[in-house]
Amino acid sequence: MSQDGVLVIKNLHASIAGEPILRGIDLTLRKGEVHALMGRNGSGKSTLAKVIMGHPDYEVTSGSVTLDEQNLLDMEPWQRARLGVFMSFQYPQAVPGLQVGNFLRKSVQAIRGESAPNAREFRKELNSCMEKLGVEKKFLARYVNDGFSGGEKKRLEILQLMLLQPQLAILDETDSGLDIDALRTVSTGINASVGNAACLIITHYQRILDHVNPDFVHVLIDGKIVASAGPELATKLEEKGYDWLEEGASA
Amino acid sequence: MSDDARDVVGDYKAGWHDPETATIRFDSGLSEKVVRDISELKNEPEWMTEIRVKAYHHFVKQPMPTWGNTELLNGINFDAVTYFLRSGNKTEVDWDDVPEDIKRTFDRLGIPDAEQKWLGGVTAQYESEAVYHSIREDLESQGVIFLDMDAGLREHEDIVKEYFCKIVPYQDNKFSALNTAVWSGGSFIYVPKGVKVDMPVQAYFRINAKNMGQFERTLIIVDEGASIHYVEGCTAPAYSTESLHSAVVELIAHKGAHIRYSTVQNWSTNVYNLVTKRAVAHENATVEWVDGNIGSKLTMKYPAVILKGDGAHAEVISVAYSGSGQHQDAGAKVHHLASNTTSSILSKSISKDGGRGSYRGMVTVSKKADNCKVNVVCDALILDDESQSDTYPTMEIANPTCRSEHEASVSKVSDEQVFYLMTRGHTEEEAMALIVNGFFEPFTRELPMEYAVELNKLMAFEMEGSIG
Numbered sequence: 001m002s003q004d005g006v007l008v009i010k011n012l013h014a015s016i017a018g019e020p021i022l023r024g025i026d027l028t029l030r031k032g033e034v035h036a037l038m039g040r041n042g043s044g045k046s047t048l049a050k051v052i053m054g055h056p057d058y059e060v061t062s063g064s065v066t067l068d069e070q071n072l073l074d075m076e077p078w079q080r081a082r083l084g085v086f087m088s089f090q091y092p093q094a095v096p097g098l099q100v101g102n103f104l105r106k107s108v109q110a111i112r113g114e115s116a117p118n119a120r121e122f123r124k125e126l127n128s129c130m131e132k133l134g135v136e137k138k139f140l141a142r143y144v145n146d147g148f149s150g151g152e153k154k155r156l157e158i159l160q161l162m163l164l165q166p167q168l169a170i171l172d173e174t175d176s177g178l179d180i181d182a183l184r185t186v187s188t189g190i191n192a193s194v195g196n197a198a199c200l201i202i203t204h205y206q207r208i209l210d211h212v213n214p215d216f217v218h219v220l221i222d223g224k225i226v227a228s229a230g231p232e233l234a235t236k237l238e239e240k241g242y243d244w245l246e247e248g249a250s251a
Numbered sequence: 252m253s254d255d256a257r258d259v260v261g262d263y264k265a266g267w268h269d270p271e272t273a274t275i276r277f278d279s280g281l282s283e284k285v286v287r288d289i290s291e292l293k294n295e296p297e298w299m300t301e302i303r304v305k306a307y308h309h310f311v312k313q314p315m316p317t318w319g320n321t322e323l324l325n326g327i328n329f330d331a332v333t334y335f336l337r338s339g340n341k342t343e344v345d346w347d348d349v350p351e352d353i354k355r356t357f358d359r360l361g362i363p364d365a366e367q368k369w370l371g372g373v374t375a376q377y378e379s380e381a382v383y384h385s386i387r388e389d390l391e392s393q394g395v396i397f398l399d400m401d402a403g404l405r406e407h408e409d410i411v412k413e414y415f416c417k418i419v420p421y422q423d424n425k426f427s428a429l430n431t432a433v434w435s436g437g438s439f440i441y442v443p444k445g446v447k448v449d450m451p452v453q454a455y456f457r458i459n460a461k462n463m464g465q466f467e468r469t470l471i472i473v474d475e476g477a478s479i480h481y482v483e484g485c486t487a488p489a490y491s492t493e494s495l496h497s498a499v500v501e502l503i504a505h506k507g508a509h510i511r512y513s514t515v516q517n518w519s520t521n522v523y524n525l526v527t528k529r530a531v532a533h534e535n536a537t538v539e540w541v542d543g544n545i546g547s548k549l550t551m552k553y554p555a556v557i558l559k560g561d562g563a564h565a566e567v568i569s570v571a572y573s574g575s576g577q578h579q580d581a582g583a584k585v586h587h588l589a590s591n592t593t594s595s596i597l598s599k600s601i602s603k604d605g606g607r608g609s610y611r612g613m614v615t616v617s618k619k620a621d622n623c624k625v626n627v628v629c630d631a632l633i634l635d636d637e638s639q640s641d642t643y644p645t646m647e648i649a650n651p652t653c654r655s656e657h658e659a660s661v662s663k664v665s666d667e668q669v670f671y672l673m674t675r676g677h678t679e680e681e682a683m684a685l686i687v688n689g690f691f692e693p694f695t696r697e698l699p700m701e702y703a704v705e706l707n708k709l710m711a712f713e714m715e716g717s718i719g
Binding site: 053054055056057076077078080081082086087089092093094095096097098099103106107110111143144160164 | 665666667668670671672673674675676677678679681682685686688689690691692693
C-alpha cells in the first residue's frame with residue numbers, strides 16, 4: 001500500500017449553511033508532490049482547504065478524506081494538525097498579547113510532540129528558519145499577526161510551515177499581496193519544507209509556480225475539478241483564462 | 252475536603268481546608284462589645300479602641316450602598332460572620348515554630364519556597380492574625396519596618412497614629428467603617444528616606460474557617476525618594492457558606508517615592524471581597540496599583556490614588572475574571588489635585604459562563620491643577636452569550652489645560668481565532684487559554700515572573716472543561 005497517496009480525497013461533497021460548495025472532489029497527493037489548485041473566486045478552492053483542515057462552518061455531506069489511510073473527517077482540527085496537516089491561511093488571525101516566539105514554541109511542542117526539540121535546539125532551528133525568510137529577531141516579541149502587514153503575516157505562516165514540518169501542507173493564496181522579493185523568499189521557505197511533504201498550493205497566479213514548481217495543476221470550477229495536467233496547464237490558464245474550461249465543464 | 256465544600260468548589264485548586272484549631276474564636280455577630288473585646292484582647296491604646304467604637308456605630312447607621320450589585324450585597328448576613336478568630340498564639344519569626352497544621356496550609360500554597368527564592372520579606376496571615384513573619388536582615392538594618400499591623404501598632408504607635416484612617420477615614424463607606432471597627436492583621440510598612448527595596452515583599456492572606464470574616468488593615472508609608480514593591484495573594488477554602496473579606500489599605504508616597512502594590516486575589520467563589528484601597532502621592536511620587544481579581548463571589552474594589560503633589564503619577568492596571576456566579580465590579584479612581592500630575596488606567600475584564608464583569612472608574616481633575624494628563628483604557632472580552640460586561644466611566648475635568656484620552660472596547664473571542672490556533676495543534680481549551688492569557692498580557696508582564704506564570708496557569712485551568 002506504500003505507493004498510495006499521503007492524502008486521498010474521494011467524491012467529496014461539502015456545504016456551508018445548506019449551500020453546496022464542493023460537488024464531488026477526487027484528488028490524490030503523494031509524498032514529495034506539489035499540486036497547484038487554480039480557479040476563479042468562489043469556485044471552492046478555499047473551501048476545500050478548510051474542509052481538509054476541519055473548519056466547523058462546513059458540513060461534509062458525502063465522500064472521504066484520508067491521510068495515510070486515517071479518516072480525517074472524524075477528527076478535530078487540532079488532531080489533524082498533530083497528524084501532520086498544515087494550512088497556511090489566506091487571512092491569518094491576530095492574537096493580541098500572544099508573542100510570536102512563545103506561540104511558535106508552544107505550537108511546535110503541540111504538533112511535533114515527543115520529537116519536539118528542546119529549548120536550545122528549538123532556538124537553533126528557529127534562527128535558521130528566520131534567516132532563510134529574512135525575518136528579524138524582534139519579530140518574536142511581537143504579538144501574533146497583531147498589526148502585521150500582509151507580507152509579515154505570510155512570512156509568519158511560512159515560518160510555521162517550516163517549524164511544524166507537516167506531512168501535508170495546504171497553502172491558501174500564500175502568494176497574494178506579496179511583492180516579487182517577498183514572493184521569492186517565501187517560495188524558498190516553501191521549497192525547503194516540501195521535500196518530505198505533499199503540498200497543495202491554492203493560487204490565482206502563475207508567478208508563484210515559477211518559484212515552486214508544481215508536478216500537477218488542477219482547475220476547480222463550481223466545486224469540481226474539471227481539468228488536471230502538468231505545469232503547462234497553468235501557463236495555458238495564464239494566457240487563455242478559464243472560459244474554455246467552463247464550456248467544457250458545462251457540456 | 253468536606254462534601255458540602257466539594258459541591259461548590261468544583262475545581263478550585265486552593266479550595267481544600269485544614270481542620271480548624273482556633274485558640275480563640277468569638278461568637279458570630281457584631282456588637283460594640285465584640286469591638287471592645289477585640290481591642291482589649293490586643294491590648295490596644297485607648298485612642299484605637301475609641302476609633303473602633305466610633306467606626307462601629309457609623310457602620311451600623313450607614314445603609315448598604317445603593318449601587319453595584321445590590322442584590323448580592325443585601326445577601327450578606329452580618330450576624331453569621333465570625334469577626335475574630337485566633338489560630339496561633341503569636342506571630343512566629345522562624346518557620347519551624349509555626350503550628351504544624353497552619354504550616355501545612357502555607358506549604359501547600361508554596362509560600363516558604365517563594366520566600367527563599369525571590370522575596371525580601373514575607374508575612375502570612377491565617378484568619379485574623381499573622382502567624383509568620385520575616386524580613387531580610389539587610390533591609391531591617393537599613394531601617395525598613397515590615398510588620399503585621401498589630402505589631403506595627405504596638406511597636407510604632409506614633410507612626411500608626413499619625414496616618415491611621417487619614418487616607419481612608421472610617422466614614423468613607425460602610426465597609427471601611429466595618430473594617431476600622433474590627434480590623435485585625437494586615438501589614439505595616441515604613442521605608443525610610445532614600446531606601447530602595449530591591450526585592451518585593453509579600454503578604455499572604457488565607458481564610459480557613461467557615462463563615463469567617465477577614466478584616467486586615469494595611470498601612471504603607473514610603474518616605475522621600477524611597478521605593479518598595481508589595482505583593483499580596485489571597486485564597487480561601489470553598490465552603491458552601493459565605494465568608495466576608497473587607498480590607499482597608501492606605502498608602503502614603505512621600506516626595507519622589509515609588510510604591511507598587513500588586514494583588515492577585517483568588518478567593519474561592521463563596522467570598523465577598525469588599526475592599527477599600529487608597530493612596531496619596533506627594534510631589535513627583537509614583538503609585539502603581541496592579542490588581543488582579545480572579546476569585547470571589549462579589550468583588551467591589553476601586554484602587555484609588557490622590558495626586559496631591561506637583562508632578563505625581565498614578566498607574567492602575569487591573570484585570571478581572573468573572574466565571575459562573577461571579578461578579579467582579581472593579582476599576583480605579585484617580586483625583587488630580589495638583590498640577591502636572593499624570594494618570595494611566597488600564598482595565599481588562601473577561602467574563603464567561605454567565606459571569607459578570609464591570610468596570611467602574613472615576614477620574615477628577617480639580618480646577619487649580621494645570622497641565623494634567625489622563626489616560627483611561629478599558630477592554631472587555633466576553634467568552635460566551637450568557638456572560639455580561641458593563642462599564643461605568645466617569646470623568647470630571649474642571650481644568651481646561653488637561654489632556655485626557657479614553658478608550659473602551661468590548662470584544663468576543665471569534666471562532667476564526669480559535670480555529671486558527673486549533674490548526675496549530677492546540678485543543679479548543681488550549682486555544683482559549685492562549686487568547687485569554689494574551690488578553691491579560693499587559694497585566695501579567697507587570698507582575699513578578701513567578702506570579703505571572705501562576706496566573707497563566709490559573710487561567711488555563713479556568714478554561715478547562717469550559718467549552719460548550
